[in-house]
Amino acid sequence: MTNATPAPKKHRFWTMERKQSAAGWAFLAPASILIFIFSFYPMIQALLISFKKGLPTNLVYSDPLWRNYQFMLKDKVFIQSVGNTFTYLIIQVPIMLVLAIIFASLLNNHDLKFRGLFRTCIFLPCATGLVAYSMIFRTLFTYDGMVNALLLNLGIISERINWLNDPNTAKAVIIIGLIWRWTGYNMVFFLSGMQSIEYSIYEAARIDGANQFQQLIKITIPLLKPIILVTGIMSTNGTLQLFDESVNLTRGGPSNTTITMSHYIYNKMFVGNPNFGYAAAMSFVILIMVAFLSAIETKVGDKR
Amino acid sequence: MREGAATKYTTKFFMYAFLIVVSFISVFPLYWAFISAFNNTQQILGGRMLPSVYLLENLKNLFAQQNVLLAMKNSFATSLLQVFLSLAISSIAGYGFEIYHDKYKDGLMGILMLAMMVPFVAVLVPLFQMMSKAKLLNTWVGFFIPSMATPFLIMYFRNSARTFPRDTIEAARIDGLNEFQIFIKMFIPMMQPTYASAATITFMNAWNSYLWPKVIMQTADSTTMPMLVSNLMAGYVIDYGVVMAGVTLCSLPTVIIFFCLQKSFTNAVAGAVK
Numbered sequence: 001m002t003n004a005t006p007a008p009k010k011h012r013f014w015t016m017e018r019k020q021s022a023a024g025w026a027f028l029a030p031a032s033i034l035i036f037i038f039s040f041y042p043m044i045q046a047l048l049i050s051f052k053k054g055l056p057t058n059l060v061y062s063d064p065l066w067r068n069y070q071f072m073l074k075d076k077v078f079i080q081s082v083g084n085t086f087t088y089l090i091i092q093v094p095i096m097l098v099l100a101i102i103f104a105s106l107l108n109n110h111d112l113k114f115r116g117l118f119r120t121c122i123f124l125p126c127a128t129g130l131v132a133y134s135m136i137f138r139t140l141f142t143y144d145g146m147v148n149a150l151l152l153n154l155g156i157i158s159e160r161i162n163w164l165n166d167p168n169t170a171k172a173v174i175i176i177g178l179i180w181r182w183t184g185y186n187m188v189f190f191l192s193g194m195q196s197i198e199y200s201i202y203e204a205a206r207i208d209g210a211n212q213f214q215q216l217i218k219i220t221i222p223l224l225k226p227i228i229l230v231t232g233i234m235s236t237n238g239t240l241q242l243f244d245e246s247v248n249l250t251r252g253g254p255s256n257t258t259i260t261m262s263h264y265i266y267n268k269m270f271v272g273n274p275n276f277g278y279a280a281a282m283s284f285v286i287l288i289m290v291a292f293l294s295a296i297e298t299k300v301g302d303k304r
Numbered sequence: 305m306r307e308g309a310a311t312k313y314t315t316k317f318f319m320y321a322f323l324i325v326v327s328f329i330s331v332f333p334l335y336w337a338f339i340s341a342f343n344n345t346q347q348i349l350g351g352r353m354l355p356s357v358y359l360l361e362n363l364k365n366l367f368a369q370q371n372v373l374l375a376m377k378n379s380f381a382t383s384l385l386q387v388f389l390s391l392a393i394s395s396i397a398g399y400g401f402e403i404y405h406d407k408y409k410d411g412l413m414g415i416l417m418l419a420m421m422v423p424f425v426a427v428l429v430p431l432f433q434m435m436s437k438a439k440l441l442n443t444w445v446g447f448f449i450p451s452m453a454t455p456f457l458i459m460y461f462r463n464s465a466r467t468f469p470r471d472t473i474e475a476a477r478i479d480g481l482n483e484f485q486i487f488i489k490m491f492i493p494m495m496q497p498t499y500a501s502a503a504t505i506t507f508m509n510a511w512n513s514y515l516w517p518k519v520i521m522q523t524a525d526s527t528t529m530p531m532l533v534s535n536l537m538a539g540y541v542i543d544y545g546v547v548m549a550g551v552t553l554c555s556l557p558t559v560i561i562f563f564c565l566q567k568s569f570t571n572a573v574a575g576a577v578k
Contacts, residue, residue, distance in 0.1 A: 023483035024404025031397030031453035032416060038431065038450040039419040045430035056433075106323060120566065121327035126573075127562035128334055129512035131530040132551045135537065136337045139348065139544055146336075146351040184330060185573060192574035212315075241423045243515045248534050262425045262515065269429065270519070280429040287426035294421060 043287070050281035056274050068281035077256050078282060081264040084171065084257070089239045092175045097231060099183045101224070104190035105216050110199060119191070123184040130181070134248035137177045138164070167257035170250045174258060177245060182238075186231050193227040194220060229301035233294050240290055261286055334555070340548035348544040362549040366536075369546065372553065374525065375532040378444070380557075382517075382528065383510040386448035387503050393453050395499070398461025399487055403473065413462070420455040428519060435520050442526040447517060448510070457502055460575050464498040465491070501572035504565045508558050529554040 050069070053062040062068065072078050106112070107119055125133065140147050141163040148160040163169045197219070205215050221228070243262040246252050252259030252267075259267075261282065268279040340348045341362055342355030366372060401413050431450055440446035468491055476486045492499070514530045521528060527535075533550045536542075562569060 020483060021404055021406065024400040024409060027400030027404070027483075027487070028397040028409065028412070028458075031393045031458055032412060034393065034449075034453035035416050035419050035455065038453075039422050039427060042427035042430035042434070043422055045433075046426055049429055049433075103323075103326065106319060112319075118323050118327050122330045123566075123570070124330055124334060124562065126569075127508075127559045128555055129514075129530055129533075129558060131512070131514050131534050132337070132555045133333065135533055135547055135551050136333045138537065139340075139547060140333065140336070142349070144349050146349065149349070149351045180330070180333065188570055188573045192570075212319075237421070237423065241425050243425070244530075247514075248537075265425055265428065266515070266519070269432070276429050276433075283423075283426045283428060286423050290423050290426075291421060 046280045046284055046287075049277055050284045052277040052280075053275075054277065056276045059277060062277065068278045069285075071278065072281060072285070077259065077264060078261075080256055081259045081261045085240060085242060085260045087171060088175060088178065088242060088260070089236060092178045093232065093235045093239060095175075096179050096183050096235065097186060097228065099179065100186035100231070101190055101216070101221065101228075103183065104187045104194060105212065105220050107187075107191060108194045108202075108220075109212075119187075122187060125181050125183075126185045128181065130244035131248050133177065133181055134245050137173060137180075138249050141173050164250055165254050167254060170254065170258045174245050174249055177249060178239075178242075182235070186235070189227050189231050190224060193224045197223050225301065229297060232301075233297050236293050236297065237290050240286055240293070334559070337548050337551045337555070340544065341552040343545055343548075345542075345544045348548065358545055359549070362543075362545040365543060366546045366549045366553075370532050370535065370550070371524070371527070372532065372550075375527045375529050376553075378521070378526060379511060379529040382444050382447040383507050385444060386451060386510040387506045389448060390452050390454060390457060390506055391499060391502055394457035395461040395492075395495075395502070396487060397453065398458045398463075399465045399468075399491055401458065402462045402465035403468070413458075416455050416458065424515065428515075432519055441520050442523045446520045447528075450516070451510070457506070460502055460572070461495075461498065463575070464495055468494065497568065497571070500565065500568040501575060504561055504569045505572035507561065508569070511558055 049059065051061055051065040051067075052059040053067065054060050064070075103122055107115055107122075109115075112118075128136075139145060143160055143162050143165070147163070148157070151157045152160065161169060163173050201219055202215055205219060210218065241262050242260040243266065246258060246260040246263040247266075250258040252263050256264075265279045265282050265286075268275050268282070336353070339353070339355040342357070342359040343352055344356070344358045344361075347356055347358075401409055405413075435441055435446045438446075440449070472490055472494075473486055476490055481489065512530060513528075514534070517526075517528045517531060521531065533547075533554045536547045536550045
């Protein structure tokens, strides 16, 4: 397979080892080919399409080639969508990861009663689909909805807040929703990481008088660094691709102030005049952002 | 000493209080959606916390507005097909990468892992064009074919193949089993928990996926459950009872799986970092 040197004795070509190695190649070939066809090949295609303009059925290279990328810099909605996505990223991801670590370290206490019950409850939001929970939150936060009724009754607000019709509160609702949906998910990573830390370390620390907070800062976080890094990268990756919440919870509104990059790309593909070249260019920017941020996070994580 | 014990109890009290509040917040939206399927719009907006008597009416309206059975069929078919095919293809690949590993296979694995960093939206336009050219728009095959092999599943099975005893393989070879038979007859039965975990997380992902089906399942006949639920709020007058009935129906399969296979699901989620 590797080179064409003819084997002098043909029957000795298929040694046991070669046979087994060939079986290995046969086993991994279908999956590998599929990943090349459906991930790597389209990635290159996306780059090529991003240099094109015209109708989806008649794409031609634009002049200059980077025309779509130039247009992006002047496209107010695109810039808004980048700003929105990064707002979600910068506010939601740190809050969520800190909460997840706190919950995990509370639940890692072996003396705690009902540990399993608490864990199940906090993990439960992960069983909800993204569209389903978006609909639930949209209903809860609608103008004449339950959250306003509750806050009025408790006397926290004096008049109803139009949550989904104000750019700031609408963003806040998306962030609250994201934290609700994903904190338990990340907590499971941390819990599983903590299980590999000798529990006697904590017991020794407690005998030495270290409180929960000190145990968290001095023992848990340093030992969980690799997992914090992985969850950080995954959350960044996921937030940059946010779509379902923007489409269903706020519909990108009011007037595009909550729209995410993926939502805008979808709109450019299927809403109004489809512009595949421009959509591909924007999606390529997301690819570069994901790669760039992952690289930074890995670098920072290594140093500490 | 007494004071120390007192602080200890206060800390304990606050810890339990905190966890109870957090658990309540986590569970409440789902509980509320579920009981709201039994209520009408006024009760839902007013914040009624207990089920009332409108479940059948909500369901009747939901089934009248939308083709729920068809969407259920599409969702179940696509999700189950994706589970079976991706587990078959990815597990044998993970097994191949681990058991027969050499520097070329390890190198290829490294390249495939890079695909994990490719955001799905970055390949959306070319994938849509591919599906359109292959006449796979609005088909079940078009739904699952791009996620039939995922780097995550390959890695997951590769890691579990690490625990597969080499002696077993050698013994099986001496018994005359060929390499494929060893995989089928020895590896799969021994790795059932791994398969269960991979199946739960793949089913959940497939069932809840939204962007890809929204892109390629464009006809009413190919709608899946999340798309159907999303359509329920499209009008000007929203019947929240119907919306919550839809949300509940759409969440039921994943919530049931969550409670029945929580251990498998947790292992699959945590497996990503092992």
